[in-house]
Amino acid sequence: MSEWIREWSGYDPAAERLRESLCTLGNGYFATRGALPERRAGLVNYPGTYAAGCYNRLESAVAGRRVVNEDLVNLPNWLLLRFRLRRVEEEVWGPWFSPGSHPIIEHGHTLDLRRGTLTRSSRHRIDESAVLGVEQTRLVHMGEPHLAALRTVLTAEGWSGEIEVESAIDGAVMNGNVHRYRALDRHHLTRVRTGALEPHTVWLTCRTSSSDVSVALAARTTADSTDGGATASELRPAGHRAVHRLTVSVAPGRPVTVDKTVALFTSHDRAIGDPLGEAVDRVSAAATFPAVLDSHVTAWARLWRRADIQVPGEAGRILRFHLFHVLQTLSPHTADLDVGVPARGLHGEAYRGHVFWDELFVLPYLNLHLPEVSRSLLNYRHRRLPRACRAATAAGRAGAMYPWQSGSDGREESQRWHLNPASGRWLPDHSRLQHHVGSAIAYNVWQYCEATGDMEYLHTKGAEMLLQIARFWADLAAFDTGSGRYRIRGVVGPDEYHDGYPGAALPGLDDNAYTNVTAAWVLTRTLQLMRRLPAWRREELLDRLLLSADEVQGWEDISRRLRVPFHRGVISQFQGYDDLAELDWDAYRARYSSIRRLDRILEAEGDTVNRYKASKQADVLMLGYLFSPAELRHLFQRLGYDLDDDVWSRTVDYYLLRTSHGSTLSELVHGFVLARARRADAWQYVHEALNADVADIQGGTTGEGIHLGAMAGTLDLVQRGLTGLETREDALWLDPVPLPALSEYGFTMHYRGHWGVGVRRRGARLEISVPDSEQSPIRVVLADGAVTIAPGETRSLVLLGSRSILHDPAGQD
Numbered sequence: 001m002s003e004w005i006r007e008w009s010g011y012d013p014a015a016e017r018l019r020e021s022l023c024t025l026g027n028g029y030f031a032t033r034g035a036l037p038e039r040r041a042g043l044v045n046y047p048g049t050y051a052a053g054c055y056n057r058l059e060s061a062v063a064g065r066r067v068v069n070e071d072l073v074n075l076p077n078w079l080l081l082r083f084r085l086r087r088v089e090e091e092v093w094g095p096w097f098s099p100g101s102h103p104i105i106e107h108g109h110t111l112d113l114r115r116g117t118l119t120r121s122s123r124h125r126i127d128e129s130a131v132l133g134v135e136q137t138r139l140v141h142m143g144e145p146h147l148a149a150l151r152t153v154l155t156a157e158g159w160s161g162e163i164e165v166e167s168a169i170d171g172a173v174m175n176g177n178v179h180r181y182r183a184l185d186r187h188h189l190t191r192v193r194t195g196a197l198e199p200h201t202v203w204l205t206c207r208t209s210s211s212d213v214s215v216a217l218a219a220r221t222t223a224d225s226t227d228g229g230a231t232a233s234e235l236r237p238a239g240h241r242a243v244h245r246l247t248v249s250v251a252p253g254r255p256v257t258v259d260k261t262v263a264l265f266t267s268h269d270r271a272i273g274d275p276l277g278e279a280v281d282r283v284s285a286a287a288t289f290p291a292v293l294d295s296h297v298t299a300w301a302r303l304w305r306r307a308d309i310q311v312p313g314e315a316g317r318i319l320r321f322h323l324f325h326v327l328q329t330l331s332p333h334t335a336d337l338d339v340g341v342p343a344r345g346l347h348g349e350a351y352r353g354h355v356f357w358d359e360l361f362v363l364p365y366l367n368l369h370l371p372e373v374s375r376s377l378l379n380y381r382h383r384r385l386p387r388a389c390r391a392a393t394a395a396g397r398a399g400a401m402y403p404w405q406s407g408s409d410g411r412e413e414s415q416r417w418h419l420n421p422a423s424g425r426w427l428p429d430h431s432r433l434q435h436h437v438g439s440a441i442a443y444n445v446w447q448y449c450e451a452t453g454d455m456e457y458l459h460t461k462g463a464e465m466l467l468q469i470a471r472f473w474a475d476l477a478a479f480d481t482g483s484g485r486y487r488i489r490g491v492v493g494p495d496e497y498h499d500g501y502p503g504a505a506l507p508g509l510d511d512n513a514y515t516n517v518t519a520a521w522v523l524t525r526t527l528q529l530m531r532r533l534p535a536w537r538r539e540e541l542l543d544r545l546l547l548s549a550d551e552v553q554g555w556e557d558i559s560r561r562l563r564v565p566f567h568r569g570v571i572s573q574f575q576g577y578d579d580l581a582e583l584d585w586d587a588y589r590a591r592y593s594s595i596r597r598l599d600r601i602l603e604a605e606g607d608t609v610n611r612y613k614a615s616k617q618a619d620v621l622m623l624g625y626l627f628s629p630a631e632l633r634h635l636f637q638r639l640g641y642d643l644d645d646d647v648w649s650r651t652v653d654y655y656l657l658r659t660s661h662g663s664t665l666s667e668l669v670h671g672f673v674l675a676r677a678r679r680a681d682a683w684q685y686v687h688e689a690l691n692a693d694v695a696d697i698q699g700g701t702t703g704e705g706i707h708l709g710a711m712a713g714t715l716d717l718v719q720r721g722l723t724g725l726e727t728r729e730d731a732l733w734l735d736p737v738p739l740p741a742l743s744e745y746g747f748t749m750h751y752r753g754h755w756g757v758g759v760r761r762r763g764a765r766l767e768i769s770v771p772d773s774e775q776s777p778i779r780v781v782l783a784d785g786a787v788t789i790a791p792g793e794t795r796s797l798v799l800l801g802s803r804s805i806l807h808d809p810a811g812q813d
Contacts, residue, residue, distance in 0.1 A: 003316060003317050003320065004112060004113045004114040004320070005110060005111070005112055005113070006022075006110075006111045006113070006317075006321060007108060007109065007110050007111075008023075008108060008109045009107070009108045010107055010108070011099050011104055011107045013044045013099075016035075016044050016045055017044075017045075017046055017177075017703030017704075018696050018700075018702050018703045019034060019109065020033040020034045020035050020045065020046060020047075020703065021033060021034075021347045021348055021693075021702050021703050021704070021705060021706055022034070022111075022693065022694070022702070022706070023109055023111050023118050024325070024328065024345070024346070024347040024706075025116065025117075025118055025138060025139060025140040025148075025328065026140050026328035026329060026331075026345075026346050026347075027140050027141060027142045027145050027328065027331055027333055028052065028145065028327075028328065028329065028330055028331030028332070028333040028334040028337075029051065029052060029145035029146065029331075029333045029334075029337070030049060030050060030051040030052065030075075030140065030145070030146075030148075030264055030346065031049070031050055031140060031328060031329070031345070031346035031347065032047070032048070032049045032078070032079060032138075032140055032148065033046060033047055033048045033049070033347065033348070034109065034111075034118055035047035035048075035079065036098075036099070036120070037079045037080060037081040037082070037136065037138075037150060037152070038080075038081065038082035038083070038096065038097060038098050039098060039099075040077070040080065040170065041077075041173065041174075041176055046176065046177050046348075047077050047079050047080070048074045048077075048177055048348065048349065049074065049075045049076070049077060049078060049079070049264075050072050050073070050074065050075065050346045050347075050353065051073075051075060051215070051264065051266055051268075051346075052329075052334065052337055052339040052342075052346060053268060053337055053338060053339040053408065054072065054073050054075065054208070054211075054213055054215070054266060054268065055070050055071065055072055055073065055208075055211060055353065055407045055408040056070065056071060056073045056188040056208035056209060056210055056211045056213070057069070057070040057071075057210045057211065058071070058184070058185040058186075058187075058188065058209070058210065059185065060183070060184040060185045062183060062184065062417055062426055063417060063426035065416075065417070067184075067415065067416060067417060069184060069352060069413075069415060070352065070354075070407040070408065070413050071175055071186075071188065071349065071352040071353060072342065072346075072349065072352060072353020072354075072407075073175065073188045073189070073208055073213075074173050074174065074175045074176070074177070074188070074349065075173070075189075075215055075217075075264070076169050076170055076171040076173060076189070076192075076204050076206065076215065076217055077169070077170040077173055078148065078169050078217050078219060078262040078264065079138075079150065080166075080167070080168040080169070080170050081150060081152060081165065081166070081167045081168070081221075081258070081260055082096045082097065082098075082165075082166050083096070083097055083134075083152075083154060083163055083164065083165045083166070084096045084097060084163070084164050085097075085126070085132065085156075085161055085162065085163050085164070085250075086161050086162050086164070087126075087130070087159050087160065087161035088159075088160050088161045090161070093164060094126075096166075097124060097132070097134075101124075102124040102125060102126060102132075103124065103125040104122060104123070104124060104125075105123040105124065105125050105131065106121065106122060106123040107120075107121070107122045107123075108120070108121050108122075109121075113320055113321065113324045114297075114300065114301075114304065115293075115296075115297045115300060116139060116140075116142055116296060116297070116300045116324075116328075117137055117138065117139050117293070117296075117297075118137070118138050118139075119135065119136065119137045119138075120134070120135070120136045121134070121135050122134040122135075123157075126159065129158045129159075130156075130157065130158045130159040131156075131157035131158060132154065132155070132156060132157070133153075133154070133155035133156075133157060134152065134153070134154055134155075135152070135153045135155075136150060136151065136152045136153070137150070137151045137293075138150045138151075139292070139293060139296050140328075141292065141295070141296045141299070142296055142299040142300050142303060142331065143295050143296060143298065143299030144282075144292075144295070144296075145333040146263050146264055146265055146269075146278075146279075146282055147261065147262070147263055147282065147283075147286060147292065148261075148262045148264070149259070149260065149261045149262065149286075149289055149292050149293070150259075150260040150262075151257065151258070151259050151260075151289045151293075152165075152257070152258040152259075152260075153255050153256070153257050153258075154250065154255065154256045154258070155253070155254075155255045155256075156250040156251060156252050156253075156254070157252060157253075158252060159252065160250065160251045160252065161249075161250060162231070162247055162248065162249055162250065163247070163248050163250050163256060164245060164246070164247050165221075165223060165245065165246045165247075165248065165258050166243060166244070166245050167202075167219060167221035167243070167244045167245075167246070167258070167260050168202075168219075168241050168242060168243045168244070169194075169202060169203070169204040169217050169219050169241065169242045169262075170240065170241050171189060171192040171194070171204050171206050171240040171241065171242075172192075172239075172240035172241065173189065174186045174187045174188070174189075175188060175349050176349075177348050177349035177350070177703075177704055177705075178348070178349050178350050178704050180419050180421050181349070181352075183419070187209075188208050188209055189206045189207070189208065189209070189215075190206065190207055190208070190209045191206055191207045192204065192205070192206040192239075192240045193205050193206070194237035194238065194239070194240075194241065194242035195237050195242070196235035196236075196237050196242070196244075197218075197280060197284070198235065199233065200220045200221055200222050200233075200244070201218055201219065201220045201235075201244075201280065201283060201284060202218070202219055202221075202235055202236075202237055202242035202243065202244050203216065203217065203218040203219070203237075203242060203276060203279060203280055204216070204217050204218075204237075204241075204242045205217075205275070205276045211408060213266055213267055213268060214266060214267035214275050214276075215264070215265075215266050215267075215275065216264070216265050216266070216274075216275035216276035216278070216279040217262060217263065217264050217279055218262070218263050218276075218279040218280045218282070218283040218284075219242070219244070219260055219261070219262045219283065220260070220261045220262075220283045220284065220286065221244045221246065221258065221259070221260045221261075222258070222259050223246045223248045223256060223257070223258045223259075224256070224257045224258075224259075225248055225249070225250065225254060225255065225256040225257065231247050231248060231249055232245075232246065232247040233245070233246045233247075234246075246258070259288070259289040261283055261286045261289070261292065262283065263278075263279040263280075263282035263283040263286070264279065265278045265279045265282070268337075268338075270336065303327055303331065303332070306369050306370065306748075306750070307323060307327060307369040307370065308320070308323070308747070308748075309323060309715060309718060309719070309745070309746070309747045310745065310746040310747065311718060311742060311744065311745045311746075312744050315690060315741065315742060318690045318691070318694055318714075319690070319714060319715060319718065321694070322690075322693075322711035322712070322714050322715060323711075323715055325345060325347070325706050325708070325711055326362065326365070326366075326708065326711055326712050326715070328345070328346070329341075329342065329345040329346050329347075329708055330362065330366065330370070330373050330377070331370075331373070332370060332372065332373065334373050334376055334377070335370075335372040335373050335375070335376040336376075337376065338379075338380060338383060339376075339377075339380060340355030340359065340377060340380040340381070340406055341355055341358045341359040341362050341377060341708065341709075342354065342355060342358075342708065343355070343356045343358045343705075343707070343708060343709060344704065344705025344706060344707065344708065345705055345706045345708045347705040347706045348703065348704040348705025348706075349704060349705065350701065350704035350705045351405070351705070352405075352407075352413070353407070354405040354406060354407055354413050355380075355405070355406040355407065356404065356405060356406075356437070356709075357404075357434075357436070357437045357440040357709075358708055358709035358712075359377055359440070359441075359444055360440040360443065360444060360626075360709070361665065361668070361709035361710070361712050361713040361716060362377075362708065362709060362712040362713075363377065363444045363447065363448060364447060364716045364719070364720055365712055365715045365716050365719055366712075367447060367448050367451035367452065367727075368451055368719070368727075368749035368750055368751060369749060369750060370750075371448070371451070371452045371454075371750060374444075374448045374452075375448065375452075375454070375457065377444075378441075378444060378445055378448060378457075378461070378462070378465075379461070381402070381441050381444075381465060382461045382464065382465055383410070384402070384406065384409070384410025385400055385464060385465055385468060386410075387409065387410035387411060388400035388401055388402045388403070388410060388438075388468070389401075389468060391403065391411075391412065392472055392475075397472055397475050397476060398471050398472060398474075398475040399467075399468045399469060399470070399471030399472030399473070399474070399475060400438065400465070400468035400469050400471070400472055401435060401438065401472055402435075402437050402438045402441060402469070403432065403437070404431055404432050404433075404434045404435075404437050405431075405432075412432055414429060414431050414432040415429050416428070416429055417429055420600050420603050420604065421600065422597075422600040422601060422603070422604035423600070423603055423604035425603070427603065428507075430492060430499040430500065430507040430508070431492060431496065431499070433490065433491050433492040433499065433507060433508050434491070434492045434493070434494070434496070435472075435476070435491050435515065436491070436493065436494065436512075436514060436515045436518055436519075438469040438472060438473070438522070439469070439473075439515070439518035439519060439521070439522050440518075441465060441469065442465065442466050442469045442470070442522045442525070442526075443518070443521070443522075443626060445457075445458070445462040445465055445466060446458075446462075446466070446525055447727070448462075449462055450727040450728050451727040451751065451752075452752060453730075453752040453753070458529065459533060459537055463529060463533070463537075463541055464541070464544075464545065466522065466525065466526045466529060467526060467530075467541065467545055467547065467552075468545065469522055469526075470522050470523050470526040470527075470555060471545075471547070471551075473488070473519040473522055473523060473558075474523065474551075474554065474555050474558050476488050476519075477519070477558050477562060480563070483563060484561070485561045485562065485563040486558050486561050486562050486563065487510060487511055487562075487563050487575075488510070488511065488512070488515055488516055488519065488562070489508065489509075489510040489511070490506070490507075490508030490509070490510070491508055491509060491512055491515050492507075492508065492509060492512075493509065493512035493513075493514050493515055493573065493574060493619045494514055494617065494618065494619045494622050495573060495615040495616055495617060495619035496616045496617065496662075496663075497598070497599050497609045497610075497614060497615055497616040497662070498573070498574070498609065498610055498615075499610065500610055501576060501610065502580075502608070502610050502611045509574040509575070509576075510574060510575040510576070511563050511564070511565050511572075511574055511575040512573065512574045512619070513564050513565065513571050513572060513573060513574065513619075513620050513623070514573075514619050514620060514622050514623060516562045516563060516564055517562075517564060517623055517635060517636075517639070518623075518626070519562060520558075520559050520560075520562045520635065520638070520639055521627075521635060523555045523556075523558055523559035524559045524635075524638065526555070527552070527555055527556060527559065530552060559638070560638055560639060560640065561639070561640070562639060563575075564636070564639060564641055565577070566641075569647060569650055570647065570650050570651040570654045571620050571643075571647070571651045572620075573615065573619050573620050573655075577613065578613075580610075580611060580612055580613045581611055581612050581613070582612070582613055583598075583612040583613065583614045583658075585657075588601065594699060595660050596660055596661055596662045596697075596698060596699075597616075597660075597662045598614055598616070598660040598662065599616065599662070613658050614658055614659075614660060615655065615658055615659045615660070616659075616660060616661075616662035616663055616666070617659065617661065617662060617663040617665055617666035617669070618655070618659065618665070618666050618669035618670055618673070619655070620651060620655060621651075621652060621655055621669055621670065621673050622669055624648070624652070624669075624672070624673035624676070624677065625669045625672050625673060628724065628726055628733075628735070629645075629648070629676060631726075632648075648677060649677055649678070652673060652674070652677045652678060653678075656670065656681075661688075664689070664692040664693070664697075664698060664707040664709075664710035665707075665709055665710050665713065667685045667686075667688035667689040667692065668685075668686075668689040668692075668710050668713040668714060668717065669713075670685040671683075671684075671685035671686035671688075671689050671717060671721075672713075672716075672717050672721045675717075675721055675722065675737050675739055676737055679737065679738070679739065682739055683739065683740075683741045686714075686717065686739070686741070686742070687741075689710060689713070689714050689717070690714055692707060692710050693706050693707055693710070693711065718742065718745050718747070719747055719749075721737075722736060722737060722739055722742060722745065722761075723735075723736050723759060723761075723766075724736055724737065725759075727751070729781075730779065731778075731779040731780065731781045731786070732751065732778060732779070732780045732781070733780075733781045733782075734766070734768075734780060734781070734782055735782070735783050736761065736766060736799060738799070743761070743762075743763060744761060744762050744763070745760075745761055746758070746759065746760040746761070747759055751778065752775075752778075753773075753775045754770055754771065754773060754775050754778065754791070755771065755773075756771045757769070757770055757771070757778065758770075758771075758794075764798055764799045764800075765796060765797070765798055765799070766796075766797045766798075766799060767794060767795070767796045767797070768780060768789060768794070768795050768797070769789075769793070769794040769795075770789045770790065770791050770792065770793055770794075771791065771792070772791050772792035773791045773792075774791070775791055777789060777790040777791065780795075782797070
């Protein structure tokens with residue numbers, strides 16, 4: 001396989017849902033899973049289609065309670081296309097073809113990342129002398145966001161007769177991708193109508209049941225062969241399915257080509273009057289399949305030029321695969337939408353399609369490649385700022401309390417109860433106490449503005465979010481006279497396993513180190529911003545947000561005196577962590593094939609992970625992911641703590657031994673941190689992060705949707721982790737670390753008006769090139785000095801010594 005091609009061979013029912021997720025095609029507006037077109041949803045296959053931001057809310061009875069959940073809606077299945085044959089000597093039609101109807105001689109899928117296409121090739125045995133060959137190529141158009149297309153080529157081998165093709169849009173679908181949600185109401189579509197437009201088009205329209213989003217699809221299907229077109233064609237809209245049947249004569253060696261072109265619109269779309277009319281018009285005007293394919297490939301080529309990353313070997317192939325799925329979820333089309341970062345992409349229904357904090361792992365890459373998409377994703381948060389402020393008020397707090405899980409309108413979508421598949425019990429869910437999502441949003445605002453120089457955004461929408469998030473933290477922090485410090489109580493950190501103290505009546509933890517340090521960072525950066533703002537803008541903001549100058553000034557003390565607990569020379573994950581029992585990790589590894597979800601295992605045994613020093617994923621160590629070593633030391637010094645290399649190294653070692661990696665983000669963060677703290681062990685975790693979805697290391701979860709944050713994080717690991725790249729103080733800061741398994745890499749980025757700034761590393765040499773333009777030179781700060789690179793110049797720097805000190809062979813500084 002080339003660096004742009006991924007292949008799957010054979011038909012394995014147990015692995016189909018995984019392959020379908022990994023073969024999803026999308027364009028940022030909508031995506032369709034890589035299911036076989038002839039199969040409807042069932043236990044093996046699941047042909048889901050999802051439009052970004054299309055949610056619906058349903059009420060269900062769970063564990064004797066009425067609960068409400070909002071879900072990303074599985075839309076009508078446009079992909080459906082099945083076929084059957086009748087040989088010359090036969091009077092009746094045979095069964096519809098599927099993997100179980102006829103023996104499979106050959107079967108495989110090829111995903112072409114460069115072109116954005118999925119090709120399926122199969123050969124089915126009819127009898128000892130007759131075979132039917134099937135080749136299908138599909139696309140979800142990257143240039144025309146409302147279009148998708150499927151070409152099917154059917155070839156008779158050793159027989160003659162007729163093939164009947166049924167092309168349909170199926171509205172009788174539900175959300176059924178996640179088995180553990182089966183107890184919930186999953187029927188989101190209502191008011192299904194179907195119709196036809198002669199000679200080749202059928203259509204279907206429906207609405208979501210509570211959000212009342214109108215959805216319309218139209219499909220144009222044509223057939224052609226060397227002997228002419230279809231001998232019969234019948235449009236049959238009825239009930240929940242719009243069906244078009246075609247009959248085509250076939251002979252050995254004379255392929256039949258069936259082209260299906262589809263348009264999808266919703267009432268969320270701009271500049272349209274009627275989704276159905278727009279869908280019919282768009283599909284009627286669509287070009288032929290070859291022309292549609294050409295324009296689609298051209299659009300992908302433009303996108304790859306902006307975003308590609310080059311790393312040799314298998315790691316590079318996986319990184320590009322990850323980038324492919326990031327771009328299919330968050331493309332330039334996303335900039336026109338009101339959507340956030342869905343944790344599982346547009347690839348499945350896990351987490352109900354909700355938005356968590358995953359933009360924390362996604363935006364660092366997008367900021368330097370697709371900044372207009374980053375800005376749009378931040379706007380999603382800004383539009384929901386009023387809702388976050390109302391949530392804080394309802395909780396008796398000031399400022400903005402962003403929800404841990406978001407969907408359509410910014411209310412808290414975290415479930416109150418969750419099912420433990422290991423025990424079959426429904427348990428209280430306290431994940432809504434992860435208020436650190438607010439710090440993630442503030443961090444993303446700051447990093448975007450540093451990378452792009454978009455001061456207009458920082459001084460307007462960005463400032464409003466920063467101020468309201470800082471205000472929330474300042475109000476939540478309570479002064480403790482005993483310690484002389486401010487404390488934040490009753491929260492849950494990124495670890496997620498620990499949501500309370502053993503035996504406590506109320507959930508929540510005190511002084512979570514990650515929460516407190518990031519809260520201090522938010523307060524510090526917000527104060528810094530307020531000092532930089534023009535006086536008129538500062539006064540305008542304070543007046544608009546009903547903030548007094550005295551209240552803001554009080555944040556200075558809080559930002560310097562938030563408490564960070566320590567024990568035995570390491571940073572404590574939260575107050576009281578050292579009082580928990582040690583877990584017998586070896587015993588649990590011996591008893592279970594996987595202990596990644598240790599919380600479920602212990603609950604099924606009648607125990608609770610709250611009793612033990614055991615983490616699901618990186619918590620304290622997340623600080624080493626967000627901040628460079630120098631910035632992290634400065635943060636702790638500002639809080640009055642000494643964080644030297646020894647303390648941080650002991651902290652890293654301590655939590656490495658006590659983490660089960662129950663999240664795909666965990667190995668990513670550990671690999672990122674270890675690349676600087678303990679380089680010899682970094683590759684083990686980087687390798688796991690790279691293979692998290694490709695090998696489905698979580699044991700079946702990828703079939704419910706890819707892990708978008710982890711995929712994007714591996715790209716960030718190269719772009720930021722290995723280079724030490726920071727964008728701050730109007731400069732690019734670089735402090736590369738050597739990781740032998742990833743000693744070569746290259747990427748281009750968009751930095752403050754410069755398109756195509758190149759960064760290349762080969763062995764001990766780092767090359768930085770700035771394309772010719774009218775822009776100002778770029779200042780690059782290195783460990784041993786700084787260089788200024790003018791447009792049109794390339795600077796080659798040599799890495800010297802274990803501390804990665806950079807030496808410029810030209811002697812310039």
